[in-house]
Amino acid sequence: xxxGWYRLLYLVPFVAFLGLALFVLYHRIGTRSDxxxxxxxxxxxxxxxxxxxxxxxxxxxxxxxxxxxxxxxINFFASWCIPCRSEHPVLEALHRDGVEVIGVAYKDKPEAxxxxxxxxxxxxxxxxxxxxxxxxxxxxxxGVPETYVLDKAGxxxxxxxxxxxxxxxxxxxxxxxxxxx
Amino acid sequence: MIVELGHYALILALFVALVQAAAPLTGAAIGNRxxxxxxxxxxxxxxxxxxxxxxxxxxxxxxxxxxxxxxAENSHSAxxxxxxxxxxxxxxxxxxxxxxxxxALYGAAVASxxxxxxxxxxxRVLGVQGLxxxxxxxxxxxxxxxxQRLSPAPLxxxxxxxxxxxxxxxxxxxxxxMGYVGFSLTFSFAIAALIxxxxxxxxxxxxxxxxxxxxxxxxxxxxxxxxxxxxxxxxGGWWFWDPVENASxxxxxxxxxxxxxxxxxEKRDALKRWTILLAIITFxxxxxxxxxxxxxxxxxxxxFAVDPARGLFILVLLLLVIGGGLLLYALRAANxxxxxxxxxxxxxxxxxxxxxxxxxxxATVFIGTLYPLFLDAVGGGTVSVGPxxxxxxxxxxxxxxxxxxxxxxLLPWKRGDVLGALARLKWVAAAxxxxxxxxxxxxxxxxxxAVGGMAVACWLILGAFxxxxxxIRLFGEWRGALNRARHLPRASWxxxxxxxxxGVAIIxxxxxxxxxxxxxxxxxxxxxxxxxxxxxxxxxxxxxxxNYTAQEGRFTVTRGGTVFAMTPSKxxxxxxxxxxxxxxxxxxxxxxxxxxxxxxxxxxxxxxxRAYYNxxxxxxWGGAGIMMLGGLCSLSDRRLRVGVPxxxxxxxxxxxxx
Numbered sequence: 001x002x003x004g005w006y007r008l009l010y011l012v013p014f015v016a017f018l019g020l021a022l023f024v025l026y027h028r029i030g031t032r033s034d035x036x037x038x039x040x041x042x043x044x045x046x047x048x049x050x051x052x053x054x055x056x057x058x059x060x061x062x063x064x065x066x067x068x069x070x071x072x073x074i075n076f077f078a079s080w081c082i083p084c085r086s087e088h089p090v091l092e093a094l095h096r097d098g099v100e101v102i103g104v105a106y107k108d109k110p111e112a113x114x115x116x117x118x119x120x121x122x123x124x125x126x127x128x129x130x131x132x133x134x135x136x137x138x139x140x141x142x143g144v145p146e147t148y149v150l151d152k153a154g155x156x157x158x159x160x161x162x163x164x165x166x167x168x169x170x171x172x173x174x175x176x177x178x179x180x181x
Numbered sequence: 182m183i184v185e186l187g188h189y190a191l192i193l194a195l196f197v198a199l200v201q202a203a204a205p206l207t208g209a210a211i212g213n214r215x216x217x218x219x220x221x222x223x224x225x226x227x228x229x230x231x232x233x234x235x236x237x238x239x240x241x242x243x244x245x246x247x248x249x250x251x252x253a254e255n256s257h258s259a260x261x262x263x264x265x266x267x268x269x270x271x272x273x274x275x276x277x278x279x280x281x282x283x284x285a286l287y288g289a290a291v292a293s294x295x296x297x298x299x300x301x302x303x304x305r306v307l308g309v310q311g312l313x314x315x316x317x318x319x320x321x322x323x324x325x326x327x328x329q330r331l332s333p334a335p336l337x338x339x340x341x342x343x344x345x346x347x348x349x350x351x352x353x354x355x356x357x358x359m360g361y362v363g364f365s366l367t368f369s370f371a372i373a374a375l376i377x378x379x380x381x382x383x384x385x386x387x388x389x390x391x392x393x394x395x396x397x398x399x400x401x402x403x404x405x406x407x408x409x410x411x412x413x414x415x416x417g418g419w420w421f422w423d424p425v426e427n428a429s430x431x432x433x434x435x436x437x438x439x440x441x442x443x444x445x446x447e448k449r450d451a452l453k454r455w456t457i458l459l460a461i462i463t464f465x466x467x468x469x470x471x472x473x474x475x476x477x478x479x480x481x482x483x484x485f486a487v488d489p490a491r492g493l494f495i496l497v498l499l500l501l502v503i504g505g506g507l508l509l510y511a512l513r514a515a516n517x518x519x520x521x522x523x524x525x526x527x528x529x530x531x532x533x534x535x536x537x538x539x540x541x542x543x544a545t546v547f548i549g550t551l552y553p554l555f556l557d558a559v560g561g562g563t564v565s566v567g568p569x570x571x572x573x574x575x576x577x578x579x580x581x582x583x584x585x586x587x588x589x590x591l592l593p594w595k596r597g598d599v600l601g602a603l604a605r606l607k608w609v610a611a612a613x614x615x616x617x618x619x620x621x622x623x624x625x626x627x628x629x630x631a632v633g634g635m636a637v638a639c640w641l642i643l644g645a646f647x648x649x650x651x652x653i654r655l656f657g658e659w660r661g662a663l664n665r666a667r668h669l670p671r672a673s674w675x676x677x678x679x680x681x682x683x684g685v686a687i688i689x690x691x692x693x694x695x696x697x698x699x700x701x702x703x704x705x706x707x708x709x710x711x712x713x714x715x716x717x718x719x720x721x722x723x724x725x726x727x728n729y730t731a732q733e734g735r736f737t738v739t740r741g742g743t744v745f746a747m748t749p750s751k752x753x754x755x756x757x758x759x760x761x762x763x764x765x766x767x768x769x770x771x772x773x774x775x776x777x778x779x780x781x782x783x784x785x786x787x788x789x790x791r792a793y794y795n796x797x798x799x800x801x802w803g804g805a806g807i808m809m810l811g812g813l814c815s816l817s818d819r820r821l822r823v824g825v826p827x828x829x830x831x832x833x834x835x836x837x838x839x
Binding site: 018081 | 499503510569
């Protein structure tokens with residue numbers, strides 16, 4: 001029973017672990033690239049459209065067609081997402097500086113989102129509720145937070161798969177001004 | 182001078198560990214009894230050295246010796262004594278020292294109480310412990326030295342993060358480490374068995390008490406951590422699936438599988454290779470849990486960029502320990518004799534199902550926790566998959582497991598009869614159905630989760646009762662039952678208690694679904710209702726604390742005829758400057774009223790107040806406590822108590838032959 005090829009079975013845990021370890025070692029130690037420089041599959045492409053119910057009662061729907069013709073920042077977030085809390089002040093700063101930020105509440109209960117915004121402040125011009133995560137799939141997001149800057153034609157000009165930092169805000173603001181011209 | 186003495190003791194510990202590793206392992210390989218006999222004294226000397234080093238660091242904290250970098254960075258002279266002591270393990274360097282000291286404690290315990298272990302096995306176990314000690318002490322000395330001096334010494338320290346200045350968090354890390362590090366012993370036993378090329382029921386009987394002790398401490402550690410998150414973070418939640426929590430939960434899941442599979446090895450001499458693998462994986466997850474969390478690698482991979490030496494050292498250490506263990510497993514596991522056969526429907530079969538589900542659940546949590554790390558590694562960035570992922574992957578795996586928990590103990594070994602077991606559970610099933618219907622009726626349909634959860638909890642608690650009832654034949658001839666109950670092995674009691682505790686904890690978890698939340702701005706004198714309570718706000722007052730000033734909210738709460746006061750506050754610490762909300766919780770043991778004081782509106786003087794009525798939530802920790810008691814009860818079983826196998830030479834000689 002324990003002869004021949006069967007023995008190779010016991011190598012599986014070791015090989016799996018080794019693969020995992022080498023993967024991390026290679027990527028962490030081998031390359032020290034800036035993650036935000038890696039292009040998205042959406043970079044310089046037209047962003048997928050969406051048409052979602054608005055989070056705030058009485059606002060009807062939030063659709064991508066609503067902001068065609070002007071640049072806009074789209075931010076995927078959720079109340080259960082801890083990194084989102086760290087980027088929240090940056091979104092608030094963008095909002096204060098007059099940047100139009102559209103929030104997409106990803107896989108989140110509307111009441112939980114509202115509570116989150118009550119506590120931390122609401123930097124969003126409009127908020128779409130993507131409760132089942134459909135739009136997240138269309139956009140190919142891998143988690144929250146993710147942020148996109150779209151130009152007048154709805155083409156992705158900036159993309160980040162991580163919480164925004166103040167340095168990012170300094171990049172986004174001039175970009176939005178340039179795109180508005 | 183005293184500090185240098187501690188540093189010296191730590192360096193000495195490294196050399197003792199080298200001896201503890203080299204001599205017994207060599208001795209066991211060449212059959213030299215003198216070398217093997219070195220293992221015990223070396224393990225005790227190791228504890229002595231590390232105990233001195235740890236005591237010295239604690240002294241530096243108590244005396245507020247800011248010429249020590251670690252103390253200056255993490256302590257403050259105005260801190261209450263208990264947090265000066267807790268500050269020792271409130272940081273990376275100190276916690277590593279605690280970790281390795283606890284490991285020495287376990288090693289010395291084996292050396293001192295393991296008289297019944299065969300000489301060679303004991304030498305190998307302690308030798309592997311010595312190897313682990315070498316790795317971790319080297320790591321401390323070269324990358325995380327807590328005795329680093331600072332010159333000139335500052336007059337005052339930076340202080341400890343106020344969030345950590347909390348009684349729950351003062352005892353949480355030692356408990357957690359007692360758990361994590363306990364699994365280093367099961368790892369050492371597994372490696373020793375692989376080197377020996379033999380695993381038998383006696384081996385399992387020696388391993389199980391250590392696994393049970395580690396599991397019980399880990400249960401307590403996780404429960405304390407979750408309790409802290411509940412009352413300290415002010416969100417009313419008790420589990421957030423955040424990486425730090427998951428890091429302690431993974432070894433717990435694997436360890437739970439381990440104590441069950443070791444049982445099969447002990448009783449039936451089967452599942453040996455799987456148990457060995459599980460022991461290696463459990464300790465691997467404990468290591469990943471400690472190192473990745475403490476070094477900050479798990480929460481932010483950029484910790485590597487901040488301190489590449491430390492990050493690289495951790496990775497190499499993990500690679501050597503886990504990779505080395507798995508490599509040895511790959512080479513030697515096939516040599517272990519396959520053990521007893523059994524039918525799929527049997528106690529063993531049930532435990533295999535338990536192990537499959539727990540292993541899958543561990544893998545699920547592993548993927549969800551480390552996915553952001555891998556994504557970041559390939560250039561993604563820090564994202565969170567969060568509770569939606571765990572709710573849709575982990576929870577469905579738990580349902581069949583929880584249902585099986587009550588059936589398994591009723592199946593006999595070797596070959597069982599599932600229908601017969603279910604027939605004996607028919608009243609339990611009926612009661613669970615009633616529990617579900619009552620929940621459903623009370624909630625008018627309610628969340629499906631709560632209806633199912635209550636039924637499962639009822640199934641577990643009554644199922645545990647039936648498992649004892651069956652053993653003592655309570656339902657047949659109840660006259661002798663009390664006497665039989667007295668003679669029932671403690672392990673059987675332990676199992677029933679732990680399973681029932683799990684049921685109690687599940688009732689508590691379901692309580693979250695009935696939570697009442699209220700967020701409002703109130704002025705002095707205003708009154709509002711939360712659940713069954715009437716809460717009146719009577720304004721705020723400034724109250725000085727030992728190293729903070731508290732803005733205390735005064736609330737008068739009435740329910741029926743009882744009136745009591747609650748005072749949630751905001752503590753303003755000066756070193757480091759930080760404001761921490763201090764929640765007020767009134768508990769009846771079955772439900773909590775939970776008040777958090779927010780900010781004052783400067784315009785109209787109204788205060789933001791968050792209030793939660795949390796029914797059943799205290800049962801989560803009550804249940805965890807019962808589970809831990811179950812583990813300890815099982816630990817006190819006489820066949821596991823050290824020394825007992827000696828009195829039964831028939832058993833020892835039988836296993837030696839087999």
